[in-house]
Amino acid sequence: MIAILLTTGIIDAGMEESEAFIKREYPDISSRVSEYYGSIAAEAVGFSRVLSLNMEARLKEKGFSFDDAKSNPQLLENLIEDELYQVLMHLNKSKCSGAFIILDATVNTRLPGSDKSKAGIYLKNMEPNIVNSTSPTIYVLRGSPDTAYKNSLPLHPEWKMEFDVSNAPFYSLPIKTASDNKLSLSRLYFWSPALILPGTSEEIMICSVPLIDSAGNVFGICGLDVSSMLFKLTFMPDSSMYSRIFCMLSPVREGGGFKTNESLFSGGYNAISTLSSGDFTITDRGGALNTFKNGNSAFTGYYKQIKMYPENSAFADEAWILSLMVPIKDLQNHTAKINMKLFSICFVFISLGLTASFILSRYYIKPIHSAIDSVKHSPGTYIKTNIPEIDELINSISIRNEDCIIKNESSFDSQILNEFLDNLKTLSPAERSVFNLYAQDYSAKEIAEELYLSINTIKTHTKHIYSKLFIKSKEELLLYVEMLKESGRNIK
Numbered sequence: 001m002i003a004i005l006l007t008t009g010i011i012d013a014g015m016e017e018s019e020a021f022i023k024r025e026y027p028d029i030s031s032r033v034s035e036y037y038g039s040i041a042a043e044a045v046g047f048s049r050v051l052s053l054n055m056e057a058r059l060k061e062k063g064f065s066f067d068d069a070k071s072n073p074q075l076l077e078n079l080i081e082d083e084l085y086q087v088l089m090h091l092n093k094s095k096c097s098g099a100f101i102i103l104d105a106t107v108n109t110r111l112p113g114s115d116k117s118k119a120g121i122y123l124k125n126m127e128p129n130i131v132n133s134t135s136p137t138i139y140v141l142r143g144s145p146d147t148a149y150k151n152s153l154p155l156h157p158e159w160k161m162e163f164d165v166s167n168a169p170f171y172s173l174p175i176k177t178a179s180d181n182k183l184s185l186s187r188l189y190f191w192s193p194a195l196i197l198p199g200t201s202e203e204i205m206i207c208s209v210p211l212i213d214s215a216g217n218v219f220g221i222c223g224l225d226v227s228s229m230l231f232k233l234t235f236m237p238d239s240s241m242y243s244r245i246f247c248m249l250s251p252v253r254e255g256g257g258f259k260t261n262e263s264l265f266s267g268g269y270n271a272i273s274t275l276s277s278g279d280f281t282i283t284d285r286g287g288a289l290n291t292f293k294n295g296n297s298a299f300t301g302y303y304k305q306i307k308m309y310p311e312n313s314a315f316a317d318e319a320w321i322l323s324l325m326v327p328i329k330d331l332q333n334h335t336a337k338i339n340m341k342l343f344s345i346c347f348v349f350i351s352l353g354l355t356a357s358f359i360l361s362r363y364y365i366k367p368i369h370s371a372i373d374s375v376k377h378s379p380g381t382y383i384k385t386n387i388p389e390i391d392e393l394i395n396s397i398s399i400r401n402e403d404c405i406i407k408n409e410s411s412f413d414s415q416i417l418n419e420f421l422d423n424l425k426t427l428s429p430a431e432r433s434v435f436n437l438y439a440q441d442y443s444a445k446e447i448a449e450e451l452y453l454s455i456n457t458i459k460t461h462t463k464h465i466y467s468k469l470f471i472k473s474k475e476e477l478l479l480y481v482e483m484l485k486e487s488g489r490n491i492k
Contacts, residue, residue: 006460015335019289021241026302026324029235029266030246033322034306036234037191039225041308042225043094045185048209050086050100051222055079055456056213066219068087070105077107080121083146085121088138090224097128097227098204099141102163103211103220104453117167120220121147124156128230141200149465164198170206171221177314178210185209187313191320193251193262194228203228205249205264217312228264242326243268249306250280257281260294290323301325417487420480423469424491431468434461439481439491 058079059065069076081135083101091099100122106114111369121143128137138150139156142163148155161190165171170192178188192206208223237245250258255277265275276295282303283291291300301321309316437447448458484491 015331018241018331018335021238022245022289022302022324022326023446025245026304029237029324030304030306030322033249034246037207037306037308040094040096040224041189041191043090043096044046044209044222046222047090047099048189048211048222049183051083052211052213054083054086055211055219055304058082060092064106065482066213069103071109073107075146076103076105076119077144079103080119080143081150082152084121084147085194087121091138094224095128096224097230098124098141098225099223100124100163100216101211101220101222102165103136103173104218105220106162113166116164117162118165118220119162122163123153128227155424158200160199167198167430168214170195170208170223174208174210174221175218178212181314182216183314185212187310189309189313190315191308191318193259194264195262212393218343226264231264232266232278237267237324239268242330245326247416248323248325250321251280252305252321252322258321291328292323298328299325300328300331332410344359354374414487417480417484417489420484421468421491422487426468427465431461431465434458435465435477438462438465438477 055066059069062075064072064417065077069079080101080103087101100120102118104122105119105351106117107119108114111117123137124139124141124144126137126139138153140153140159141156142160144161145155147153163171163325170190174188174190177183177190181188189207189209189349192208194203194205196203203226204225206223206225208221210218211220212224229491231249235247237247239245244267246265248263248265250263252258253262259277260275261277266379276297278295281293283293289300292301301324303321303325306320306322308320309318424432424435433451436445437450442450444455444458444462447453448455449459466472469477469480471480481491
């Protein structure tokens with residue numbers, strides 16, 4: 001049975017079902033991720049255009065330049081506060097988890113490390129996935145506390161006054177790229193790998209766009225972020241088949257691998273808890289599901305590169321992949337369960353088939369057995385089965401049996417009579433005279449009178465006759481005589 005299942009491919013049904021499930025689920029998630037990240041990038045570019053125009057116009061209106069704002073803390077704070085509405089609007093409109101402005105300036109240049117401390121504002125939506133929440137969910141993560149107070153915005157538990165950009169590629173790369181290349185904003189936005197800002201605990205991805213005035217001077221960045229929780233809730237894969245299935249968005253590193261701590265995940269807690277902070281490596285299996293390795297853990301799934309930038313972008317060479325995977329053990333367990341179900345179904349059907357064939361064979365074979373038994377015990381008669389071919393065969397057998405029995409009986413009788421005649425030759429003349437009279441149905445007394453012998457002598461001869469002929473009575477003697485007459489034998 002196993003050989004049949006192997007050759008028909010049934011035993012691989014579990015694996016094929018798993019592959020079909022993952023490849024069916026992947027396009028849906030990939031499409032939603034591409035659409036969402038494309039809309040965030042477009043929103044961030046529009047955000048930058050509006051801020052750049054507004055800030056330049058307000059400074060010119062007051063007779064200042066951005067360099068003046070760098071040395072004027074109050075002017076800098078007012079410049080940022082005036083754009084609070086834009087930050088709030090783009091935060092809500094984009095359905096992201098955070099929106100920010102970072103200017104290339106600081107409120108206090110005299111503080112140590114002030115060159116790496118930048119002024120700005122950062123608003124966080126603590127529940128971006130909840131629509132029309134009645135309770136306030138917008139918090140100030142970075143920015144002036146006066147601005148927060150004036151606008152009735154609570155400070156985030158991890159609030160700080162300014163941004164630490166000492167190790168912030170999302171800040172330095174767009175500014176440097178925009179300064180070196182006169183490109184449109186749609187070609188200058190930058191997606192950071194997943195990161196945790198200094199002094200915070202939440203993992204985020206940032207889309208940052210440079211702020212550029214009409215003269216081409218870069219004076220800061222703005223942007224939107226996608227938190228790990230928002231990504232997880234937005235792109236949760238179907239877990240009906242695998243409870244530990246998860247999706248991962250990752251930048252591709254040199255050598256084709258990617259790092260866990262640079263990726264965002266969507267999936268249940270059990271899925272994420274199986275991962276280590278090390279690198280992921282991919283083994284391509286030629287069209288089937290791919291194998292992913294992370295430390296001592298192995299996964300199987302599917303991945304493709306996902307387009308995060310337009311082809312003419314300054315960052316177009318930075319590749320990203322979106323993968324959907326499950327632990328290999330889960331796939332093996334599921335496949336084993338599917339195959340076990342198939343084996344069970346096959347076993348049930350085979351058992352039912354054997355039982356049915358046994359019952360039907362007994363039903364149809366029983367009359368044949370009965371007819372054959374009747375032929376054995378009563379050769380002349382048999383029970384009809386109402387199956388013409390079988391009845392004809394049994395009738396032929398019955399006739400042959402009858403002929404054989406008759407022949408056997410005839411052969412048997414002839415043998416007995418021959419033996420009787422041979423034994424008859426062993427009688428003495430006196431004994432033969434007595435036998436001949438017995439054969440004529442004489443009694444012992446009549447034989448004594450006929451042969452002029454005493455009755456005792458006749459009795460003695462009779463015993464010798466019975467002994468030599470192997471008979472026990474006169475009646476048996478007469479039976480042999482009768483049989484000899486019927487067969488035409490002469491006993492004289």
